[in-house]
Amino acid sequence: MRHIQYKLLHLALIFCGFSPLASSPEVRTWTSSADPDQTFEGQLLEYNSHTGMVTIDRGDRRLTFSQELLSAADIEYARAEGPGLAQADRSGRSGGSIISRPVPDVLPKPGSAAADMSQPVQVFIIMGQSNVLEMGRVIDELKELYPYLADDAGNWTIREDVRNIHYQGSGRPANGNIRRNDWLTISGNRIGIEIGIGHYLGYSIDAPVMILKSAIGNRSLGWDLLPPNVAAYEYDGTLQPGYGETPSTAGQGPLKPEDEWYAGLQYDGDVARAKRVLDNIGEYFPGAADYEVAGFLWWQGDKDMRNPAHFNNYEKHLVALIKSLRKDFDAPNAAFVTASLGQTKQDDTSSGHGIILQAMKSVAGGKYSRELGDNIGFVYTHPLSMGGSSSGHYGGNAQTYMNVGEAMGKKMIEMLSD
Secondary structure, three states, rough: HHHHHHHHHHHHHHOOOOOOOOOOOOOEEEEEEOOOEEEEEEEEEEEEEEOOOOEOOOOOOOOEEEEEHOOOOHHHHHHHOOOOOOOOOOOOOOOOEEOOOOOOOOOOOOOOOOOOOOOOEEEEEEEOOOOOOOOOOOOOOOOOOOOOHOOOEEEEEEEEEEEEEEEOOOOOOOOOEEEEEEEEOOOOEEEOOOOHHHHHHHHOOOOOOOEEEEEEOOOOOOOOOOOOOOOOEOOOEEOOOOOOOOOOOOOOOOOOOOOOOOOOOOHHHHHHHHHHHHHHHHHHOOOOOOEEEEEEEEHHHHOHHHOHHHHOOOOHHHHHHHHHHHHOOOOOEEEEEEEEOOOOOOOOOOHHHHHHHHHHHHHHHOHHHHHHHEEEEEEEOOOOOOOOOHHHHHEEEHHHHHHHHHHHHHHHHHHEEE
């Protein structure tokens, strides 16, 4: 792997017209993480602490690449001296924060102003299983518990700067239908985490916001939602299928049979359905011409906690998921926020759902900052849950869904702030 990393850096330098061993005056010597004898000369221009991307000036060219390709000493230097990398994502956004105002002590009621359509829509994609669906029963008491949800006349407020979309389908990309396509408000008798998330993001971001949910219930990360970069692996003497494989074809590569459910089929479907919305952004967000995928929100784990092969590999699969989503949505800088199951206590290290919580904490705790950046957030939801468990959708208690949604929205704002 280290040999491959060095080759990638070597090729990047050659492509830009430089030999890795060439030197320039008054610049720093940089060392490859693969081989300490391989060095090159250049001056640090920028460093993005969220993504771990480095920009170095070789004279008349700028080179941008992952800090993983540099030595530990070089990374420490970049972190200390780098002013922040202006890494462009799919819509050309510079590395600056999209957060215009911090989280307030009390969220005010939304105004009636429409979104500023001169800016790209900031898209936040919600994925997971039934935890992220609308399972909270709406009650009038919500207007008192969360005052920003009701206007002075007692009606549910409407955020006309936040679009709320839910595309739900089982399996293959051709399946499914739009379940919700409206401005963010409470309508009907059920809510999900998108209400709390959308209100906080809408307040803190001046640009138009889209909450795009692409999810269905009873899906596991270790099987249904397995991302494309996971190969077959052995657990307890049994070869587990990698992406595109079935139990009977484990280890044979992503054959993706048309007549069988394969590992990652729901991932393929959920990604394709979300992309279908984004490819027609003006249809789902009136007046929109462009967008940026700014973040992903993930509340999941109920199905994985029942399968030892899945919960014991949850950390590895979650890292792979973040990488795959950023790649598939052309959003290398996108933030990622994950939340534990509500019944799980933070000191649980032995149960299936406890191991999943620990995996989420590990991924968000900086262990993978060199490859994922520092904009991975975790929300501990046990203090936010009003009882019940993920298996019973927390008894349909809307406060649980509001509390978790608010916390995930606040955490996303934190991840997006400079």
